[in-house]
Amino acid sequence: MARSDSFFSTISAKKPRPDGKPSLSVRERFSALKNLPEFLRLVWQTSPGLTLGNVALRLLRAALPVAMLYVAQLILDAVVQLSRQPAPERVLAPVLTLVALEFGLAVLSDALGRGVALLDSLLGDLFANQTSIRLMQHAAELDLDQFEDSAFYDKLERARRQTLSRTVLMSQVLSQAQDVITMGFLAVGLVAFNPWLLLLLLVAVVPAFLGESHFNERSYSLVHGWTPERRELDYLRQTGASDETAKEVKIFGLSGFLIDRFRTLSDGFYQQNKSLVIKRAGWGTFFAAVGAAGYYAAYVYIISQTVYGQVSIGQLTFLAGSFARMRGLLEGILSRFSAVAEGALYLQDFFDFFHLQPKIRRDEARPVLPFPRPIRWGFTFENVGFKYRNAEKWALRNLSFELQAGEKLALVGENGAGKTTLVKLLSRLYDPTEGRILLDGHDLRDYDPQELRQEIGVIFQDFVRFQLPAGQNLAVGRIDQKDNQPRIEQAAQQSLADSVIAKLPGGYEQMIGRRFNGGVDLSGGEWQKIALGRAYMRDAQLLILDEPTAALDARAEYEVFQRFKELTQGKTAVLISHRFSTVRMADRILVIENGQFQEIGSHEQLLARGGRYAELFRLQAAGYQ
Numbered sequence: 027m028a029r030s031d032s033f034f035s036t037i038s039a040k041k042p043r044p045d046g047k048p049s050l051s052v053r054e055r056f057s058a059l060k061n062l063p064e065f066l067r068l069v070w071q072t073s074p075g076l077t078l079g080n081v082a083l084r085l086l087r088a089a090l091p092v093a094m095l096y097v098a099q100l101i102l103d104a105v106v107q108l109s110r111q112p113a114p115e116r117v118l119a120p121v122l123t124l125v126a127l128e129f130g131l132a133v134l135s136d137a138l139g140r141g142v143a144l145l146d147s148l149l150g151d152l153f154a155n156q157t158s159i160r161l162m163q164h165a166a167e168l169d170l171d172q173f174e175d176s177a178f179y180d181k182l183e184r185a186r187r188q189t190l191s192r193t194v195l196m197s198q199v200l201s202q203a204q205d206v207i208t209m210g211f212l213a214v215g216l217v218a219f220n221p222w223l224l225l226l227l228l229v230a231v232v233p234a235f236l237g238e239s240h241f242n243e244r245s246y247s248l249v250h251g252w253t254p255e256r257r258e259l260d261y262l263r264q265t266g267a268s269d270e271t272a273k274e275v276k277i278f279g280l281s282g283f284l285i286d287r288f289r290t291l292s293d294g295f296y297q298q299n300k301s302l303v304i305k306r307a308g309w310g311t312f313f314a315a316v317g318a319a320g321y322y323a324a325y326v327y328i329i330s331q332t333v334y335g336q337v338s339i340g341q342l343t344f345l346a347g348s349f350a351r352m353r354g355l356l357e358g359i360l361s362r363f364s365a366v367a368e369g370a371l372y373l374q375d376f377f378d379f380f381h382l383q384p385k386i387r388r389d390e391a392r393p394v395l396p397f398p399r400p401i402r403w404g405f406t407f408e409n410v411g412f413k414y415r416n417a418e419k420w421a422l423r424n425l426s427f428e429l430q431a432g433e434k435l436a437l438v439g440e441n442g443a444g445k446t447t448l449v450k451l452l453s454r455l456y457d458p459t460e461g462r463i464l465l466d467g468h469d470l471r472d473y474d475p476q477e478l479r480q481e482i483g484v485i486f487q488d489f490v491r492f493q494l495p496a497g498q499n500l501a502v503g504r505i506d507q508k509d510n511q512p513r514i515e516q517a518a519q520q521s522l523a524d525s526v527i528a529k530l531p532g533g534y535e536q537m538i539g540r541r542f543n544g545g546v547d548l549s550g551g552e553w554q555k556i557a558l559g560r561a562y563m564r565d566a567q568l569l570i571l572d573e574p575t576a577a578l579d580a581r582a583e584y585e586v587f588q589r590f591k592e593l594t595q596g597k598t599a600v601l602i603s604h605r606f607s608t609v610r611m612a613d614r615i616l617v618i619e620n621g622q623f624q625e626i627g628s629h630e631q632l633l634a635r636g637g638r639y640a641e642l643f644r645l646q647a648a649g650y651q
């Protein structure tokens with residue numbers, strides 16, 4: 027074998043992982059075990075009853091192998107004894123009693139095994155469900171900004187993927203404890219006979235353990251390092267075959283492109299994994315042979331002791347059985363140790379994810395102001411600047427203006443000008459990088475973000491098309507009112523969604539979207555009316571509509587805005603639109619260009635001013651002539 031391929035060179039070289047980090051050392055692996063107590067605490071919290079039952083059954087089961095071997099020894103010795111007596115004096119009854127005892131133990135062992143498997147599976151299912159829930163809860167608390175960080179996504183992805191493997195880890199840890207106890211029982215018998223046998227056992231098993239743990243470490247490194255690519259693979263798989271993308275994939279003939287990329291990535295992983303599993307199989311065979319040699323050496327020794335009359339035939343079977351069993355157990359314990367250590371490493375990702383804390387949250391150390399009801403003066407932007415994570419360019423800079431209480435303000439600007447960003451800052455999905463935003467004279471950060479969001483109704487241009495029944499799709503605007511049918515119907519009337527719902531076969535109960543059975547899809551404009559209804563579900567003091575009518579026909583748009591003016595009387599509203607027919611209805615219009623303040627004023631004032639707004643307005647008006 028080439029030097030570079032040898033096990034010893036790979037174990038010593040600390041090869042870099044595909045993600046550039048060095049591979050994990052044995053010490054790192056041991057230190058990952060520190061995650062186990064916290065993990066076991068979570069298992070216990072999942073169900074103390076099932077956990078206790080599981081441990082009790084496993085303890086009982088741990089004692090059975092040595093008991094069965096001992097009964098087998100008694101049976102053989104009794105048989106040998108009997109065979110030496112003259113035939114008429116032989117009595118079978120004591121032997122049969124022993125056989126019945128062994129039969130009972132065998133049945134008990136099987137029943138306990140099944141009981142353990144049952145409790146493992148129930149506990150595992152509960153644990154997987156609870157961790158998935160915790161995962162969703164925690165993800166919901168985090169900042170939007172964190173979701174835009176790819177390292178965060180990788181963490182989330184690893185944490186999510188491990189929901190199932192963590193239940194495996196749980197039974198591995200419990201089985202480990204069970205096997206250690208069984209080993210302890212068996213070791214007592216073996217040491218009593220000859221302590222050297224125990225040493226022989228270690229010599230037979232330890233190299234296999236080292237090999238196994240080395241390859242586990244490499245396998246973890248490989249999988250860990252490939253997380254971004256595996257995320258991309260999932261994305262490609264989803265894009266290549268999903269209802270949402272099928273239309274464009276077909277029209278643009280994208281399937282070949284997607285499949286090529288998938289093939290390149292998946293082949294890369296396959297090749298790296300293949301070389302690893304081949305090496306693993308080779309070294310595994312070698313170490314298994316070493317283990318077998320150890321076992322047969324011990325066997326020969328025990329046989330010779332039997333031949334020379336040092337031990338009985340029954341003891342021979344007990345010792346040989348003990349040794350074989352211990353070898354199996356020790357191998358299992360050691361290799362499971364590296365699997366457990368590997369699982370504990372993955373656990374690190376899981377806990378890391380839970381240790382991520384949002385920045386935008388109520389600061390307990392800072393006094394929190396009650397949200398003003400009603401808002402008295404409004405919002406003030408003071409020299410506000412914002413840069414997205416990892417972005418070179420400022421999305422907004424030096425922005426100062428006032429949004430007065432009760433005012434309808436329209437935002438105008440070309441694509442990428444920063445309109446949506448402004449709205450995200452207003453609803454505290456992000457905090458400004460520079461400057462500050464005030465509400466009634468106080469920094470927005472002095473209010474509870476939760477309360478602030480309750481007072482704001484925002485419909486974004488990329489609103490979510492929830493695959494839910496029509497009524498609930500509206501109710502997501504205020505989910506605690508999901509059973510308040512009159513309120514849902516009122517919101518539907520206000521947003522014109524009522525006419526859409528009237529045409530659905532199932533009315534408010536009709537599932538919308540094609541993902542689930544019996545779902546009906548809507549047109550873009552119909553979806554928009556539903557989304558708009560979400561804003562009316564709220565009793566918000568500030569309503570923000572980010573291009574709410576882009577997909578509506580001219581008549582619907584006119585109606586929506588007539589209603590919008592009526593329905594938001596006395597409320598503050600921000601409206602983003604590229605249609606000037608809509609924009610001109612606002613009290614004032616703020617024009618932004620390249621993230622910078624350009625001008626502000628009423629439609630008439632801005633036209634008279636002859637600036638950017640007037641230019642854009644005339645440009646659009648010319649299109650209609």
Ligand SMILES: Nc1ncnc2c1ncn2[C@@H]1O[C@H](COP(=O)(O)OP(=O)(O)OP(=O)(O)O)[C@@H](O)[C@H]1O
Binds near residue numbers: 448
């Ligand atoms: N999540 C993000 N990460 C990095 N950059 C972003 C992100 N979202 C927006 N940007 C950038 O910030 C700038 C402003 O984007 P924004 O969405 O606020 O523009 P907009 O005026 O709403 O555009 P449109 O009219 O196209 O909706 C753009 O240059 C955009 O590329």
